[in-house]
Amino acid sequence: MAGYAFLLIIILSIAGYYVGRSAGNRFVASDGRDVHSLPGYHGAFVAVWVGVPAFVLVLLWLFLQGPIIDNLLLSSLPAGYLETDSGSRVALVLSEIKNVAAGRLFGEPSEEVRYAAELYGRWEAIARWAMIVAVLALTILALIVARSRLAPRFRARNNFERVISGLMIFCSLIAIVTTVGIIASLLFEAWEFFKRVPLHEFLFGLSWEPQIALRADQVAGKGAFGAIPVFTGTLLIAFIAMIVATPIGIYTAIYLVEYANDRVRSTVKPVMELLAGIPTVVYGFFAVLTVAPAIRETGSAMGIAVSPNSALAAGAVMGIMIIPFISSLSDDALKAVPRAMRDGSLALGATRAETVIKVMLPAALPGIMGGVLLAMSRAIGETMIVVMAAGLIATLTFNPVDSVTTVTVQIVTLLIGDTEFDSPKTLAAFALGLVLFVVTLCLNIVALRIVQKYREQYE
């Protein structure tokens, strides 16, 4: 139905454009050079005033229709039907009503549900048609009003451009709204979590066992939400990744900037871009299929017992993923060093190695550090590799051949297949998400600040 509504809006906007343009043409015919705007702008003015408000209306309608009907349904149920007013029970009843309304019957629904389902079907139909009618009324009203404002001296172009500017400002606000949405949703759910589990226990507790009972009759652990083992696991894997990626990345950049000729550069650059462009789920599969067994066999050949999902395998593969990141940022930093410094050093008789290590690297160090920090934030936030290759159980260890878990792994395992928003188990994922967001945000801000400051120095 929404599709028809959008189609209707588009058709009416086009119709509005032609109405406006033909009016503009008539003005030109009668008043000639006194007309302020070109006929096309008269058309565009009508079209945006027909289209934009109706479009906004449909979007609002689509977003609000569901929650409003749900609330109406719940209030239509007899008082006391929802004996426990918990979120899961409400969601269950609502989905039962909708299933019954759609004709999918599982067992015999109760009288109340049957009645509510009937109401639901009726309201849905009403809402659908009401939307179309409302859209039609709004567009026609807008068409009439906009048309009546057209006149030879009417500033249609300025008006149209003002609307376009408004739309552009709105679009640039989406980025802000997204950030606010992220922060608000994380804070809101994390707040719920910290009502159940105290903040200090979460941040400093040493035991993480989130698999608690969702229903009274389930057998499960008591639950412990001390996130320290999760944090150390994340840091361990990110640290291994950085150990793999930093030297390879920086030496690659040094070679490309200082030693390589154009041909080498033009072959290595695409390879690095290819490494950067491979989806992380592919790296995850690579870790499981190739790297983890290889590390395990090497370990057993040397007499070390390596866990099947060792931190080493996940970290090493994550390192591969990060190499192009570090190399390209270091490359930029090295290239930004003023040529005069490099040439001066070479002219004094220094070898290229001496120039790079004693002149260019110190000058480029802030930029490289910024790149390393950005890569670190990337490693901490990386999900698919660790979900596939790292462990699920939080152990407090720094042994790289042990299995550890990470923040992102825990978020995914806690949220897959279960969205009960009133259990600490689910909410814990949002608390972890909040920590992840804050940490990566700080790393990014510091890194971007360093990179920018350093750039200004040489400009």
Next chain:
Amino acid sequence: MSTADISLPVKFDWSSEAAAARRKRRHFADHRLRWIGITAIMIAIGLLGILLTTLVATGYRAFVQTMVTVPVYVNPEYVDETDPSKGNYRAIVKDTLGNLFPEVTNPRDQRELGQLLTNNTQFMIRDRVVADPSIIGKTVEMTLPVSDPFDQLEKGVLSRESPEDQRKINNAQIGWFDQLAAEGRVSMPLNWGLLFNSDSRFPELAGLAGAIVGSFYALMVCFLISFPCGIAAAVYLEEFAPKNKWTDMIEVNINNLAAVPSIVFGLLGLAVFLNFFGLPRSAPLVGGMVLSLMTLPTIIIVTRASLKAVPPSIREGGLGMGASRHQVILHHVLPLALPGILTGTIIGLAQALGEAAPLLLIGMNAFITSPPGGLLDASTALPTQIFIWADSPERGFVDRTSAAILVLLGFLIIMNGIAIFLRQRLERTW
């Protein structure tokens, strides 16, 4: 360098042995650094090579599928001509194999014989009969996929020499299979099912159709939202916005948003789109919306760079001719910047296509056996399908996963190829 090095004696003997040794040492250090650099690059290229080789080495096997051609007698006793969809097709399958191997009479052996063909054989025969009821009472040759262990056997993954109790199939079953092969009934054609089937619990039947369609829908939504919004935001920030605290804040915000971990966008989608607005789980619409929020910063940054690259003389010329600022941007600057914008958009969409983490959180990793019919139907996407298959225990799914990755990489290469083509063909340097 220490001060001692700088205050050289007036007469320094450059040809002395010590100086020569020093020079040698310095040049050696230079060579060492060069070789470390070459080694680093070789390691990076080698790792990429290993990655691609393992994928191709395991994935190529899933592009062919072992099939067996058997004569199926559609016995009218089992199938009612008036309602062919409700026949006893299980019995037809049993008879088919029984006719081929009349010596197998023991029920246990018969059951083991039945494991030769894919589990869904009866439904395939049913579909064939429903499509063409005239074959009832006749014998038709049907080419059916064999079940996964036999597929692996034929492809040489499963070794015949391995001890019988360590494989899924016993020697008698291998004997029957070899008999079929000797009769020339076994073939290994291209596996179109990989692209045109939907997901299945059975590796020999599982395909990517649902995931490809789901990814297509999600990318379409992502494009429809992020492309116009991204361009509009970039044009405003680059061409119209006054330089003040607010626009600075928006800029910093966009740069930071581009570096937020993708899983956080998944959390946002879960909390806002699913929980607050009540949109359906696993829907490509929600997936596309989440991906568009991730792609938006990329598109804005790229568009701004392309707008910056258009020389100011174009704008000044337009303004000098009496055009309004909007007219200059819309008629002159944007068309000139469009190739760069398109290139950046395609690269952003390619990133979105490979993104799995946020889709996991909004439930696009469900087991769904038919392609989605619309934006609100439950569906998977290519990267989440890879994740699901990588988690499946059957041996056949290892090959399928690699093959699915190759398909995904194929799409990515096509998209990036288009981007490179656009950049080379259309982009102007001033």
